[in-house]
Amino acid sequence: xxxxxxxxQISGELGQATPRAAADRNFFVRERSVPARKEIDGVSxxxxxxxxGSPLFVYSERDLRTKARRMRRAFESRYPxxxxxxxxxxxxxxxxxxxxxxxxxxxxxVSDFEYEKVRKLDIPGKDIVFNGPYKPNDALxxxxxxxALIHVDNWDELSRLDEIARDIPGPIQIGLRxxxxxxxxxxxxxxxFAVANGEAERAAAAVIKNPKFHLHSLHxxxxxxxxxxxxxxxxxxxxxxxxxxxxxxxxxxVDCLNLGGGFPSHSLLHGMMGPAETAVxxxxxxxxxxxxxxxxxxxxxxxxxxxxxxxxxxxxxxYLLTSVVAVKGVNRASMIGADLSGRGFKERxxxxxxxxxxxxxxxxxxxxxxxxxxxxxxxxxxxTKAPASPSRLYxxxxxxxxxxxxxxxxxxxxxxxxxxxxxxxxxxxxxxMQFINYRPAIVLLTEKGTPEIIRARETLRDIDGPERLPAHxxxx
Ligand SMILES: Cc1ncc(COP(=O)(O)O)c(C=O)c1O
Numbered sequence: 001x002x003x004x005x006x007x008x009q010i011s012g013e014l015g016q017a018t019p020r021a022a023a024d025r026n027f028f029v030r031e032r033s034v035p036a037r038k039e040i041d042g043v044s045x046x047x048x049x050x051x052x053g054s055p056l057f058v059y060s061e062r063d064l065r066t067k068a069r070r071m072r073r074a075f076e077s078r079y080p081x082x083x084x085x086x087x088x089x090x091x092x093x094x095x096x097x098x099x100x101x102x103x104x105x106x107x108x109x110v111s112d113f114e115y116e117k118v119r120k121l122d123i124p125g126k127d128i129v130f131n132g133p134y135k136p137n138d139a140l141x142x143x144x145x146x147x148a149l150i151h152v153d154n155w156d157e158l159s160r161l162d163e164i165a166r167d168i169p170g171p172i173q174i175g176l177r178x179x180x181x182x183x184x185x186x187x188x189x190x191x192x193f194a195v196a197n198g199e200a201e202r203a204a205a206a207v208i209k210n211p212k213f214h215l216h217s218l219h220x221x222x223x224x225x226x227x228x229x230x231x232x233x234x235x236x237x238x239x240x241x242x243x244x245x246x247x248x249x250x251x252x253x254v255d256c257l258n259l260g261g262g263f264p265s266h267s268l269l270h271g272m273m274g275p276a277e278t279a280v281x282x283x284x285x286x287x288x289x290x291x292x293x294x295x296x297x298x299x300x301x302x303x304x305x306x307x308x309x310x311x312x313x314x315x316x317x318x319y320l321l322t323s324v325v326a327v328k329g330v331n332r333a334s335m336i337g338a339d340l341s342g343r344g345f346k347e348r349x350x351x352x353x354x355x356x357x358x359x360x361x362x363x364x365x366x367x368x369x370x371x372x373x374x375x376x377x378x379x380x381x382x383x384t385k386a387p388a389s390p391s392r393l394y395x396x397x398x399x400x401x402x403x404x405x406x407x408x409x410x411x412x413x414x415x416x417x418x419x420x421x422x423x424x425x426x427x428x429x430x431x432x433m434q435f436i437n438y439r440p441a442i443v444l445l446t447e448k449g450t451p452e453i454i455r456a457r458e459t460l461r462d463i464d465g466p467e468r469l470p471a472h473x474x475x476x
Contacts, residue, residue, distance in 0.1 A: 034388045034411055037379035037420050041445045045321055045381040048443065048451060049418050054323040055363035057429055057442040059454070061099055063317035065447065068103040071313065074284045075305070078291035082305045085129050087261050088114045090310025090426050091318075095444050095454035097121060100313070108308040112139035119146070129258070129308065131177065131219070133191060137164060144168045151175035151219050151258075153192055158206060165212045174207050175217030175258065176200060178242065182222045182235040191221070195242055204246045204254075215252060217306065218243055221260025224311060225269070229285040235259060236293035243303065258306040259290060265315030267374045267423050283312065311426040318425020320363055321381075324417045325396065328358035356392045359413055364395015364402040367439065368424060369431035371404050378408050381418040386411040393419075397436050434463055 039045055041060050049056060068084075075082040085108040086100040092114060097107065098121065107118040110132030118128060125146025133153045135143075141164050143150055152158050152174060165172055177192030178200040193200040200218075207215045218239050222231055239257045247253045263286050266276035273279070294302055365371050378393065388409040395402035404421070413419075432439055442455040469475065 033385055034379065034409055036381060036383040037422070038381055038383070040319055040420075042449050043445055043451060045420055046418055049321050049323065049381075052441050052443055052451070052453070053457060054321060054418065055361075055367065055440045056321040057367075057424070057440060057455075058319045058321060058451075059093075059096065059314075059425060059442070059444045060317045060319075061444055062447050064096070064099045064314065065103060067313045067317070068100060068105065071283050071307075071309065072104075074287040075291070075307065078287050079294055079302075079305055081302060082307065083256075085306060085308040086313075087308045087310030088118060089430060090261075091314045092117055092430055093442065093454055094121060095452075096314065097123075112136055115139055115143060115148075129175070129217075129306070131308075140164055141168070144172050147173065149173040149175055149216055151177045151217065152203065152207070153177050155203070158203065161213075162210060165210065168212070170212030171214040172212050173216045174213045175219050175256070176203055176207065176215070177219050177221075178203075178239075180220055180222075180235060180238045182220075182231040182238070184223050184226060184228065184231045186223075188221065188223055192219070195238055200242055201245055201249070204242075205250060208246075208250050208252055215246075215254055217256040217258050218246075218254050219258035219260065219306075221308070222262055224262050225264045225267075226262040227264055227280065229281055229289040232259060232286055233289040233293055236290045240293060240297065253301065254303065256304040256306050257294075258308065261307065261309040261311065263309055263312035265311045265423055265426060267315055267376075269373055270375050272375070315426035316423040318423060318428065320367060320376075320421040320424045320428070322361045322363035322419050322421065324359045324413050324415050324419065325362050326360040326415055327413065328360065328394075329356060329392075356390050356407060357410075357412070358392045358394055359410070360394045360396060361404065361419065362396050363421070363440070364397045364404060366395065366397055366402075366435045366437060367432045368395075368404055368421070368428050369433075370424070370427050375405065375408075376421040376424060378405060378410065379420050379422070380411060380413065381420060384411045399436075434458065438463070 037045065040058055041062050048058060072084065084105045086097060086105040088097060088107055088109045097118060101123065106127040107123050108129040108131055109115045109118055115130060125143060125148040128148040129151060130143045130148045131151045135157065137160060140150065140161060144164060145168055150173065152161060178195050179187065179189050179192045180195040181187050193203040204215060207213045220235055220239060222235050236259060243254050243257065263283060264280045266280055268274050268276050268279060290305065294305060388411050390407050391410040392406060393404040393408060395404050429442065438458040441453055441457040443451045444454045445451055
């Protein structure tokens with residue numbers, strides 16, 4: 001027997017992705033090098049940064065439209081009576097709202113601010129779903145007058161609506177937000193009326209009783225980043241049963257069932273193994289789950305299905321480009337081969353921590369609120385064959401908690417290197433803080449690949465404009 005070592009071969013059955021697939025399934029395997037991301041939709045990342053500055057949010061219009069069309073196809077091919085609403089809070093940049101509008105999406109808003117914003121874009125009341133646990137009276141008045149669909153969240157709101165409706169001609173379109181157990185934990189019982197104990201049915205009765213109201217929708221939103229399509233089957237079934245009960249008791253078959261949003265994007269929570277494409281079910285599975293319930297109803301009884309997705313449509317369209325501004329730790333290029341730095345020594349001996357190289361970048365948790373939950377994919381903008389090592393990404397804030405990734409494999413980097421973080425299109429810009437730093441410019445790459453500024457970098461005027469100095473504190 002030969003004692004020449006033959007390395008084990010991985011079966012070719014896994015296809016072209018074999019080496020990566022194996023690495024992705026084994027937490028302890030590290031790839032030797034990290035692939036670069038040099039461009040977005042064919043546009044050079046380094047050129048974008050040199051033209052528009054760093055950091056920079058970039059959105060791909062091509063990706064937004066592709067996702068919107070795939071979702072439309074997934075649902076309409078299974079259940080043609082589907083209507084799509086853009087969850088404005090997920091990303092309320094005007095340009096993003098407009099992309100969805102041009103794709104035929106209506107708007108779903110959850111505050112007076114969002115309502116005003118979409119009206120300023122000329123989206124008519126009839127194309128607005130007004131959700132949320134708190135809607136001030138003035139906003140409700142305006143929305144009712146303008147024919148928006150108002151989703152009632154609670155009894156107090158319902159009695160305010162009854163009161164306001166006295167001065168407004170009907171019919172006023174009303175939906176009921178309800179909560180139900182679809183097998184997902186935690187159950188989002190903060191919002192709406194409970195289905196299980198009959199509260200939702202009582203609320204429906206109260207709406208039907210008011211001759212000015214038309215009960216248009218039953219609405220639930222079971223959570224976000226839901227990885228189980230089955231949960232939507234359960235939610236749809238429970239809404240169908242509620243609708244039947246309302247029909248039997250009050251003689252009204254509600255027009256529309258709104259299943260909310262919650263479909264996941266191709267992102268990974270901390271601790272999840274990738275790639276996201278294998279961890280996250282495709283949108284078609286969610287469409288199957290919902291349509292299979294509704295298609296069991298006789299054709300004349302089939303409701304309008306409405307969805308109000310956010311995350312799954314916009315997350316992957318968004319990138320954050322950022323630059324390394326400083327290198328910290330023992331592995332910095334200039335120290336390779338040298339003795340441990342004092343810092344590394346301290347980390348190892350005192351904190352019992354491994355000595356990861358640390359990079360300070362110019363974008364932090366002020367811009368990346370969701371860094372607390374999601375592990376962004378971090379790629380350098382230039383290719384390098386140098387082996388990757390575990391690294392930590394610090395943001396620029398003078399705050400110890402400003403860490404974007406605790407540990408991410410990166411090749412040796414130097415100040416000035418550009419990185420891209422992805423996907424960051426959902427809930428990051430809208431929850432970003434003007435804290436310590438200005439917020440950066442935002443660019444949309446059009447379908448033709450032209451970069452268009454859709455939000456300018458903030459200046460001092462944007463921030464101290466609303467401030468007022470009392471006379472006794474005036475300058476000079
Ligand atoms: C009522 C409602 N609809 C839609 C959404 C959008 O959810 P997602 O981004 O998970 O699709 C949300 C977000 O939490 C919501 O609260």
